[in-house]
Amino acid sequence: ETGVTQSPTHLIKTRGQQVTLRCSSQSGHNTVSWYQQALGQGPQFIFQYYREEENGRGNFPPRFSGLQFPNYSSELNVNALELDDSALYLCASSGTLSGGVYNEQFFGPGTRLTVL
Amino acid sequence: DAKTTQPNSMESNEEEPVHLPCNHSTISGTDYIHWYRQLPSQGPEYVIHGLTSNVNNRMASLAIAEDRKSSTLILHRATLRDAAVYYCILSRPVPGNQFYFGTGTSLTVIP
Numbered sequence: 001e002t003g004v005t006q007s008p009t010h011l012i013k014t015r016g017q018q019v020t021l022r023c024s025s026q027s028g029h030n031t032v033s034w035y036q037q038a039l040g041q042g043p044q045f046i047f048q049y050y051r052e053e054e055n056g057r058g059n060f061p062p063r064f065s066g067l068q069f070p071n072y073s074s075e076l077n078v079n080a081l082e083l084d085d086s087a088l089y090l091c092a093s094s095g096t097l098s099g100g101v102y103n104e105q106f107f108g109p110g111t112r113l114t115v116l
Numbered sequence: 117d118a119k120t121t122q123p124n125s126m127e128s129n130e131e132e133p134v135h136l137p138c139n140h141s142t143i144s145g146t147d148y149i150h151w152y153r154q155l156p157s158q159g160p161e162y163v164i165h166g167l168t169s170n171v172n173n174r175m176a177s178l179a180i181a182e183d184r185k186s187s188t189l190i191l192h193r194a195t196l197r198d199a200a201v202y203y204c205i206l207s208r209p210v211p212g213n214q215f216y217f218g219t220g221t222s223l224t225v226i227p
Contacts, residue, residue, distance in 0.1 A: 004159070033215070042203055042217030043160065056214050090159050092215075105215060107152075107159030 004093050004108035012114045013081050021076045021111045023091030031055070032074040033105060034066060035090040043090055049074055078113075086115045120204045120218035127224045128194045136189040136221050138204030143184050148207045150215065151178065151189045153200040160203060163189065199225045 005024045013019050025032050031050045035043035045058035049068035063079040072093070078085055092105040121139040128134040140149065148167055152160040164171055164178045166187070171178040177190040191198055201220040208214060 035215075035217075042219050043215075045214050045216065048214060058214070092159070104162050104165070107161065109157070109159050 004091060004106050006089075006091050006108040006111050008111060009109070010112045010114075012116065014116050015081055015083060017081050017115075018077065018079045019081060019113060021078075021089050021091075021113070023074045023076070023093075023108060025072045025074070025091075025093030026106050029093035029095050029106070030072050031094045032068055032072065033092045033094070034074070034076045035092065036060070036085075037088040037090055037110070038084075039087070046076070081115045083115050086113060088112050119216070120206060122202075122204055122218050122221045124219070125222045125224065127226060128191075129226050130196060131193050134191040134194045134198070134223065136191075136202050136204075136223065137186065138188070138218075139186045140204070140206055141185045143206060144208070146208065149178070149180060149184075149187050150205040150207060151176070151202060152205060153198075153202045154220070155200045163202070194223075194225045196225050196227060199223055 004026050007022045023032060033048040034046040036046055037043040046060050046064055047057040047066055048055045049066060052068045065077045068074045088110040090107055090110045092107045094105045119142055148165055150165040151163040153163050154160040164173055164176050166178045166180050170180060179188045201222050203217050203220040205215050205217050
């Protein structure tokens with residue numbers, strides 16, 4: 001069983017640029033969540049995708065957008081990068097989504113984004 | 117957002133039990149309580165979860181207060197490999213079982 005993978009592992013961009021981060025979910029999982037983790041902080045929920053549709057969003061501006069593909073892999077896109085976007089971006093996958101039922105989330109190792 | 121409050125750091129001697137507290141006074145009836153831990157340069161990993169009753173698994177135990185406004189993660193015998201940041205998390209099943217992390221407790225295990 002392959003775990004959650006993310007690419008790239010590290011990325012350096014400058015202010016105003018756009019970035020795309022990628023995540024491959026664990027086999028059999030159809031739900032992907034994205035988190036932003038600033039240095040020394042806990043992860044903050046960005047949004048979740050379930051069967052290619054956005055299924056919940058945290059307090060992040062519209063320049064943070066995403067996609068989920070038919071194979072359940074996912075992309076996080078960030079436009080007009082700001083210095084404060086520098087963080088570790090984590091992707092987590094989980095199994096079949098069912099309201100009220102617990103689903104463990106399996107996290108990838110993250111992508112470290114630095115904005116200069 | 118569902119909020120949790122944890123001490124910033126704790127220390128434990130190796131092979132002794134560790135009790136990691138968490139307050140979640142705004143918890144609602146359908147919120148699950150999760151604990152994950154994060155080792156340096158890794159994503160968080162699952163430790164344990166519960167809803168109302170105390171839970172045990174091979175890694176740890178979770179004690180949930182009767183009013184569900186606090187919980188305690190218990191590591192029965194701390195090892196050096198247990199040194200990590202431990203997050204107490206609430207999740208709301210609608211929409212999307214979103215996880216709300218706090219700032220976590222950094223656990224140091226002393227040999």
